[in-house]
Structures are given as structure tokens and as C-alpha cells.
């Protein structure tokens with residue numbers, strides 16, 4: 739599959755590497771197609787990935803991954819060009835984090851709305867699926883934990899898009915995918931990121947992920 743990964747941070751790097759290693763063709767998008775961070779990322783990912791602007795990446799892809807700074811994601815989408823997303827599956831890995839000089843981050847939106855819903859509203863002709871936002875980037879591809887693989891939670895309005903994303907998650911080493919239903923499930927998944935961050939600080943270990951115990 740031809741995949742656009744918008745974002746040159748740690749998540750963009752981890753997911754671009756995951757898609758390339760899984761045999762997909764990846765274009766990584768940045769505001770600046772000549773940015774040193776993009777160049778460095780492409781060197782790390784290898785020949786299966788090329789770089790471009792946000793717009794170039796989306797235009798050449800069948801599936802788009804949003805791995806941009808959470809609060810800036812609507813701006814990144816506008817830069818890419820809203821019509822270019824029409825009909826595409828869009829994986830939203832973002833969290834609307836606000837950082838503070840002291841103390842843990844908070845969410846800029848929550849409870850009765852979410853960034854996932856705002857992205858879907860901005861892209862009415864695309865099929866947005868929230869995924870990957872509840873785990874740290876080092877565990878996004880082939881997560882390895884002594885107790886077995888963690889669970890991944892997803893949500894989105896289009897069942898076909900969620901089936902596509904579930905298949906990708908299986909390829910990435912996530913055998914258990916829990917579908918919360920519509921994109922409004924992002925109201926629950928985005929706060930889980932804060933639970934992940936604060937749990938990491940509480941136990942002094944960020945090699946952590948969530949799992950639903952069953953019996």
C-alpha cells in the first residue's frame with residue numbers, strides 16, 4: 739500500500755519504519771521537504787521511504803497517517819489540502835496535548851469533544867480511525883512485553899476503514915484490537931495517553947502499554 743506519514747517526530751519515524759519494514763511504500767511529509775529532521779528520518783528508515791511536503795505525501799498515497807503535533811494537526815491538514823484526503827483512510831495517532839512549565843501535560847479538548855472528532859469534521863470525505871495514540875513510540879511497531887502483546891484500542895465511523903487499520907495493526911504485531919465504535923470514542927482514547935504518561939512517572943518506567951485482562 740502507498741502510505742503517507744505526516745510528521746517527522748518520534749511517532750512519524752516509528753510508524754514510517756513500521757510501514758516500510760512491513761513492505762509498504764512510504765512518503766513522509768513535513769512542512770519543509772528539505773528539513774534536516776526529515777532527511778535524518780529517511781536515512782534511518784531506508785530506501786522504502788521518500789520525503790516530501792505534507793501535500794506531496796497525501797497526494798501520492800492511498801492511506802494517510804497523522805503523526806503531527808496534536809494541537810497543530812488541523813493546521814497540518816489545511817497545509818496538505820483538505821480535498822486531497824477525500825476517500826482515504828486516515829490513521830489519527832495524535833493527542834491534543836498542552837505542555838506546561840511544571841507538572842504533567844493536559845488535554846486541550848476533552849469530555850464532550852475530542853481531537854479525533856475535530857479531525858473527522860475537518861475531513862468529512864475521509865475515513866478517520868484513531869489508533870496508536872495510547873502507547874509510546876518505541877512500542878508502536880512489534881511491541882515486546884514479557885506478558886505478551888498489549889491491546890490496541892481504535893475507533894472510527896467507517897467499518898471498512900477500521901478493518902484496514904486492524905489488518906495493519908496485526909502486521910505491526912498487535913494481535914488484539916478493541917474497536918470502541920464511532921470516532922467519539924476518541925473522547926476516551928485521548929485521555930488514556932495522559933494515564934500512560936502519568937503512570938510512567940508514577941512507576942519510573944515508560945516501557946509500558948495497556949492490556950485488558952479477560953477471564
Ligand SMILES: NC(=O)c1ccc[n+]([C@@H]2O[C@H](COP(=O)([O-])OP(=O)(O)OC[C@H]3O[C@@H](n4cnc5c(N)ncnc54)[C@H](OP(=O)(O)O)[C@@H]3O)[C@@H](O)[C@H]2O)c1
Pocket residue numbers: 744745746747748749750767768769770773804805806807808809810811813814817831832833834835870871872873874875876
Ligand atoms: N511521542 C510519542 O511517543 C507519542 C505517542 C503517542 C501519540 N503521540 C502523538 O503523536 C503526535 C506526534 O508526536 P511526536 O512526538 O512524534 O512529534 P511532535 O513533535 O508532536 O510533532 C512533530 C510534527 O508536527 C509538525 N508540526 C509542528 N508544528 C506544526 C504546525 N504549527 N503546523 C503544522 N505542522 C506542525 C512538525 O512538522 P515539521 O516536520 O514541518 O517540523 C512535525 O512533523 C502528537 O500528536 C503526539 O501527541 C506521541
